[in-house]
Amino acid sequence: MSELLQILISGLSAGSIYALAAVGFTLLWQASQTINFAQGEFVMLPAFLVLALSVKLGLPLWLAIIFAIFLSVLILGALFKKLVVEPMIQHGTLPLVIATIALGLLLKEAVKEFYSPLGQPFPSLLPEGVMTVFGAAVSIPDIANFVIAMGTIVGLQLFLGRTRTGRCMQATAQNPQVAQILGVDIKRMVLYTFLINGALAAIASILITPIYLAKFSNGEVLGLVAFIAAIVGGFNQIRGALVGGLLIGVIDNLSAAYISAEYRQAVPMVLLILIIMVRPQGLLGTSEGRAV
Amino acid sequence: MIRKLAMTTAAIAALTATAASAQVRIADVAELSGAGAAAGAVWHDGIKMAVEEINADGGILGEQIDLVAYDSQTDPQNSRAMVQKAIDEKTYVLMGTVYSSSTVVNMLVAMQNGMPQLTGSESPTITAKGNPYIFRTAFGAQKGLPKLGSYIKDDLGAQNVAVIWANTEFGKGGHDAFEKVAEAAGINIVADIPTEQAQVDFAADVAKLKSSGADAVFSYMTEEESARFLIEADKQSLGLPIVGDTVIASQKVIDLAGGAANGVASHVGLTAEAPIPAIQDMAAKFEAKFGYGADHNAIKGYLGVYTIKYVTEMIGSFDRQKFADTMHGLCLDAANHPGVLMDVCWDDTGEISRESFLVQVVDGKQQITKTLPAN
Amino acid sequence: MSIKTLLFALIGIGLLIAAPMGQTNYIIYVLCSWLMFSIAAMGLNLTLGYAGQVSLAQASFIGIGAYVTSLVTLAGYHWVLGGLAAIGATFVIGLVLGYPALRVQHHFLAFVTLAFNTIVFLVLRNEEEITGGSFGLVGMPRPEFFGFKTMPQLHFYYLVLALFVIAAFVFWWIVHSPWGRAFKALRENSIRAESLGVDTRRITLLAFAIGSAFAGLAGAIMAPLVQFIEPGSFSLIHSLKILLMVVVGGAGFFFGPMLGAAVVIILPEFLRFTEGYYLMIYAALVIVLMVYSPQGLMGLGQKFLSLFRRKPEVRKDMEKGAQL
Numbered sequence: 002m003s004e005l006l007q008i009l010i011s012g013l014s015a016g017s018i019y020a021l022a023a024v025g026f027t028l029l030w031q032a033s034q035t036i037n038f039a040q041g042e043f044v045m046l047p048a049f050l051v052l053a054l055s056v057k058l059g060l061p062l063w064l065a066i067i068f069a070i071f072l073s074v075l076i077l078g079a080l081f082k083k084l085v086v087e088p089m090i091q092h093g094t095l096p097l098v099i100a101t102i103a104l105g106l107l108l109k110e111a112v113k114e115f116y117s118p119l120g121q122p123f124p125s126l127l128p129e130g131v132m133t134v135f136g137a138a139v140s141i142p143d144i145a146n147f148v149i150a151m152g153t154i155v156g157l158q159l160f161l162g163r164t165r166t167g168r169c170m171q172a173t174a175q176n177p178q179v180a181q182i183l184g185v186d187i188k189r190m191v192l193y194t195f196l197i198n199g200a201l202a203a204i205a206s207i208l209i210t211p212i213y214l215a216k217f218s219n220g221e222v223l224g225l226v227a228f229i230a231a232i233v234g235g236f237n238q239i240r241g242a243l244v245g246g247l248l249i250g251v252i253d254n255l256s257a258a259y260i261s262a263e264y265r266q267a268v269p270m271v272l273l274i275l276i277i278m279v280r281p282q283g284l285l286g287t288s289e290g291r292a293v
Numbered sequence: 294m295i296r297k298l299a300m301t302t303a304a305i306a307a308l309t310a311t312a313a314s315a316q317v318r319i320a321d322v323a324e325l326s327g328a329g330a331a332a333g334a335v336w337h338d339g340i341k342m343a344v345e346e347i348n349a350d351g352g353i354l355g356e357q358i359d360l361v362a363y364d365s366q367t368d369p370q371n372s373r374a375m376v377q378k379a380i381d382e383k384t385y386v387l388m389g390t391v392y393s394s395s396t397v398v399n400m401l402v403a404m405q406n407g408m409p410q411l412t413g414s415e416s417p418t419i420t421a422k423g424n425p426y427i428f429r430t431a432f433g434a435q436k437g438l439p440k441l442g443s444y445i446k447d448d449l450g451a452q453n454v455a456v457i458w459a460n461t462e463f464g465k466g467g468h469d470a471f472e473k474v475a476e477a478a479g480i481n482i483v484a485d486i487p488t489e490q491a492q493v494d495f496a497a498d499v500a501k502l503k504s505s506g507a508d509a510v511f512s513y514m515t516e517e518e519s520a521r522f523l524i525e526a527d528k529q530s531l532g533l534p535i536v537g538d539t540v541i542a543s544q545k546v547i548d549l550a551g552g553a554a555n556g557v558a559s560h561v562g563l564t565a566e567a568p569i570p571a572i573q574d575m576a577a578k579f580e581a582k583f584g585y586g587a588d589h590n591a592i593k594g595y596l597g598v599y600t601i602k603y604v605t606e607m608i609g610s611f612d613r614q615k616f617a618d619t620m621h622g623l624c625l626d627a628a629n630h631p632g633v634l635m636d637v638c639w640d641d642t643g644e645i646s647r648e649s650f651l652v653q654v655v656d657g658k659q660q661i662t663k664t665l666p667a668n
Numbered sequence: 669m670s671i672k673t674l675l676f677a678l679i680g681i682g683l684l685i686a687a688p689m690g691q692t693n694y695i696i697y698v699l700c701s702w703l704m705f706s707i708a709a710m711g712l713n714l715t716l717g718y719a720g721q722v723s724l725a726q727a728s729f730i731g732i733g734a735y736v737t738s739l740v741t742l743a744g745y746h747w748v749l750g751g752l753a754a755i756g757a758t759f760v761i762g763l764v765l766g767y768p769a770l771r772v773q774h775h776f777l778a779f780v781t782l783a784f785n786t787i788v789f790l791v792l793r794n795e796e797e798i799t800g801g802s803f804g805l806v807g808m809p810r811p812e813f814f815g816f817k818t819m820p821q822l823h824f825y826y827l828v829l830a831l832f833v834i835a836a837f838v839f840w841w842i843v844h845s846p847w848g849r850a851f852k853a854l855r856e857n858s859i860r861a862e863s864l865g866v867d868t869r870r871i872t873l874l875a876f877a878i879g880s881a882f883a884g885l886a887g888a889i890m891a892p893l894v895q896f897i898e899p900g901s902f903s904l905i906h907s908l909k910i911l912l913m914v915v916v917g918g919a920g921f922f923f924g925p926m927l928g929a930a931v932v933i934i935l936p937e938f939l940r941f942t943e944g945y946y947l948m949i950y951a952a953l954v955i956v957l958m959v960y961s962p963q964g965l966m967g968l969g970q971k972f973l974s975l976f977r978r979k980p981e982v983r984k985d986m987e988k989g990a991q992l
Contacts, residue, residue, distance in 0.1 A: 007496070007500040007503075085955060088959040107951035110947045113326065118334060223493075258500060262487050263460060265489070
């Protein structure tokens with residue numbers, strides 16, 4: 002019983018981080034049909050920015066984190082859009098997919114060459130305390146990860162639904178032509194989406210790296226998981242990505258414990274194939290979405 | 294005319310001079326990039342340091358060592374190609390690779406070409422294939438683990454052990470070797486948990502260990518995964534003694550896992566902390582030179598190059614076949630061959646035998662608790 | 669086949685025959701692996717460049733081919749049997765996997781194949797009794813044909829070259845057959861193609877299955893070439909590598925995959941001086957290439973040539989909504 006509870010809690014904690022990455026993924030898809038194969042590397046990089054600023058340049062940790070989030074928004078948001086997505090968007094989806102695969106490779110190799118090929122310890126902002134709930138160990142970082150991740154996503158939902166800018170962004174995602182006619186500055190709205198994705202990646206990175214350690218290759222695992230979470234949950238819904246992320250976190254842990262440790266990676270894959278065959282729009286997705 | 298003649302003579306003299314300071318080529322095929330770069334790069338630095346020392350000291354049989362690095366990219370197929378390339382480029386003796394999954398592939402090519410190869414790999418399969426050209430620089434797991442088995446049974450008094458291991462060629466080798474050790478020592482394996490390479494989430498694995506009823510955990514994974522596992526085990530307050538082989542008590546894992554590594558016990562073949570002055574000197578020089586601490590991979594590479602020097606000087610020529618023949622059944626003592634750091638012997642399969650150590654991590658430092666005799 | 673194409677093909681084959689002469693074993697090995705990857709990339713080119721479907725499982729099909737061939741040859745049968753079994757198995761699996769992909773369009777096939785690749789990797793690693801698990805399979809013999817032993821590297825190269833030429837010819841024939849024209853019709857405008865009586869469902873499925881069978885052949889070559897296979901060589905990252913080959917070379921061009929494979933396999937040899945930066949430079953160049961020429965290097969070359977030609981030879985079939 003305590004084992005099951007432990008697995009559920011750990012799964013939710015990990016899943017909330019996957020959800021952050023998956024939400025960013027769906028945002029980019031909605032705003033610009035970008036299937037970002039570098040999303041995992043986007044989550045890997047900010048941790049190294051923090052390390053570079055704090056360990057190499059000697060900034061205090063909190064300042065390094067603020068700068069790193071700012072840099073992520075700039076590099077992974079604005080520059081990514083300007084230099085990679087914008088010039089390619091007219092060519093259709095495939096060249097962009099290829100370019101993001103190449104970008105992922107570029108980021109990975111750059112971190113390896115310019116920082117280190119070795120895993121790095123990463124400082125945690127949070128106290129280490131652990132409490133026991135019905136026999137399951139729940140750490141403060143676990144709870145904080147969940148709360149911060151969920152808070153961020155709820156905040157984002159409120160922003161998109163309740164503010165004028167947010168509604169303009171949604172309009173842009175749903176129908177750019179009509180939005181433009183209605184006077185929405187769609188270019189700016191798309192840019193906002195990219196900036197938000199940069200910030201989400203940075204938050205996910207800073208939350209997860211104290212546990213996962215900073216390593217250049219971390220993006221391979223995280224990117225794949227975010228990807229699956231987004232598709233399973235529903236590509237065109239933030240809610241969907243949220244549920245997808247949590248679900249994959251829990252299923253991954255459950256299958257490792259109760260189905261087969263050797264095939265733990267296969268379970269989300271099988272789920273993915275089933276979802277695509279039975280409900281291609283995803284669990285919470287709406288089938289109208291975008292005609293692809 | 295005379296001037297021209299003098300110039301020609303001078304030119305010829307210059308040419309012979311270059312020929313006299315000939316070079317002998319040693320190739321290092323290693324994981325300089327890719328997932329194994331953590332191990333391969335350190336191994337290569339150990340080799341570099343030994344080569345520079347030997348060259349400054351007059352080289353091997355008066356010839357300077359020309360060290361050429363080949364990057365396997367941690368890809369077995371690529372490592373095979375690189376070994377082929379090293380052989381094409383007139384290599385005398387080959388060093389590498391560190392990852393067992395690469396070594397089992399590329400040692401075939403080295404064997405087909407009669408090329409002696411000193412590997413850093415520890416998978417038991419490597420010396421079990423009857424390849425007469427492969428030599429280890431560190432124990433195979435099947436050699437080191439029995440020493441650990443008696444520690445688990447006698448010192449820890451553990452009867453039921455859970456095994457957590459990396460489901461790769463490296464981890465599987467260790468896992469299979471430990472199974473045999475456990476059977477021989479009468480230890481029950483109550484949980485058997487394979488993990489993925491580059492796995493980040495160990496929550497479910499630790500939860501399973503916790504409810505397995507084990508008295509101790511045997512862990513056999515690579516650096517980052519070991520550290521993540523230790524962090525998670527600490528978080529869930531697993532509360533069981535964790536033992537492993539070499540990697541789990543390495544400085545890298547201690548740096549990564551921080552306080553979570555305290556208490557881990559491990560068998561190590563080679564460590565910079567060993568109570569042996571030669572090793573401590575080597576480690577100090579290494580740290581001064583490269584700016585980071587030497588680990589077992591650095592020491593392996595270092596003593597590998599010295600082994601090439603001693604064996605070659607013993608046979609008196611650069612003869613690959615003789616080199617391989619001589620190494621089988623050879624013992625080098627550290628008193629007369631300081632570069633090997635510790636007394637060492639190779640058997641007729643290329644397996645190594647040497648003293649080793651039992652260590653425990655105390656306050657973020659590896660402490661030697663016991664020196665174990667060679668077996 | 670016009671005289672010009674025939675002549676061109678013969679010159680190309682002549683060059684390939686001459687290429688390994690006097691070279692070291694290592695260079696010949698690199699050439700073999702280039703031809704092998706070219707075959708796999710050719711298959712993906714059929715799926716991607718001609719039928720317009722993204723597949724991210726090409727490496728797993730190479731893996732299936734390699735394991736089937738290894739098991740057959742290690743059991744003592746001739747390599748030819750193994751190769752045929754590999755091609756057959758990958759074709760059938762391609763059909764089975766491709767079927768659900770027809771229900772959903774474009775990027776969803778990418779997702780299904782991505783999942784499939786991971787599952788294949790896990791099966792190869794976990795089913796130890798058959799596949800040798802993470803230790804892999806070792807010691808596959810190189811075949812002998814009527815006394816012609818292919819154990820020496822150079823001999824094996826000519827075997828690979830022969831298979832490559834056959835594969836290239838088959839590919840050429842498919843693309844120029846009524847079938848191939850149906851592929852193109854499908855890619856350019858599937859609704860129109862359907863309305864004109866092309867059975868899009870069957871054609872797409874076939875394109876994917878044949879593309880997979882090419883990968884099966886590449887696997888059949890890999891087994892005796894490397895003489896060792898393990899699951900790690902067929903993971904997702906390798907599928908992405910092959911996808912990059914096809915697109916960098918030029919999807920939809922006959923020579924595209926060969927050029928793309930050359931960039932990935934042979935070019936690093938000449939760029940040793942870049943050391944650790946090679947992959948970074950490659951990745952950056954791919955991004956730049958996608959900006960300026962999404963049709964890859966072949967597309968770039970064509971643009972460049974058309975600057976000089978008086979009557980540029982525009983490929984009408986590459987344009988959207990071209991006439992059938």
